[in-house]
Amino acid sequence: MFLKNTNLLENKFYAQLCYINRISTIISPESSFKTDLKELIASCNLVDTREMRLPYN
Secondary structure, eight states: OOOSOOOTTTOHHHHHHHHHHHHHHHHOTTOOHHHHHHHHHHHOTTOOTTTTTOOOO
């Protein structure tokens, strides 16, 4: 399984992002979805990753 965090009931958004990332890398192995998402989150001061229940790493 490609998800390390299996507590999916509380982390639905995280699970959905993992699925999208997995599908995008299957379709295009060179996909930059994960990197682009991390950069987008880092660039927006209004995003609270703790509220979104995203893991630290």
